[in-house]
Amino acid sequence: MYLRKNKKGFTLIELMVVVAIIGILALLGLRLYTGQQEKAKNAIVKANASTVHTLLQANLADSTYADAATAVAAITNHGLRNPYTSLDQEITSDGGTEMPESVTDKPGAIVVVQKKANAPEQYLVAGFDGEGKLLPEILTAQK
Structure with missing residues (x-):
């Protein structure tokens, strides 16, 4: 009688390679997912700034x-939500005539500034991302 070797199944090396590949794919997917979340929150801040x-x-x-x-x-009673804090959107004004480059203590903030000191009917409106950096779109409201 001959004993046959049973070669059904996978070797340990093959299983480890598959697990490593799945781990790498999961890591890449998670990185892309978190990047998309940040983009979505910034889009909400831009939409809120447009509404303001x-x-x-x-x-x-x-x-x-x-x-x-x-x-x-x-x-008042604007009904907007800040995507970074999940609280009501805070709209602040800056006393100057220049839009600040950043607001570190208020992620997702919307700031309104007067465009010129001698033009009280012109205002700049802008939003800030989760790190407090100015988003590229600055809107002008005027009479």
Whole structure:
């Protein structure tokens, strides 16, 4: 009688290679997924800034505001959510006439500044990403 070797199944090396490949693919997928989440949050901030721009534009059609703080105070009950904090979107005004490059303490913030000190009816509206860096799209609202 001859004993046959049973060669069914996979070797340990083959299984380890498959597990390593699956791990690499999972890591790449996770990296792409988190990058897409950040892009989606930035898109929401841009959309919120656009909504604030539209609200401010509509308010400017009816009223005149002395400064950015007064203009921002007039935008109430907007119903926007900050995608980074999941809280109501905070709309702040900066006392200057230049848009700040970053706001480190407020991820996903929307800032309104007066475009020129002598032009009270022109405002700049911009959003900031999760790291507080200025997003590229700056909107102008004017009467």
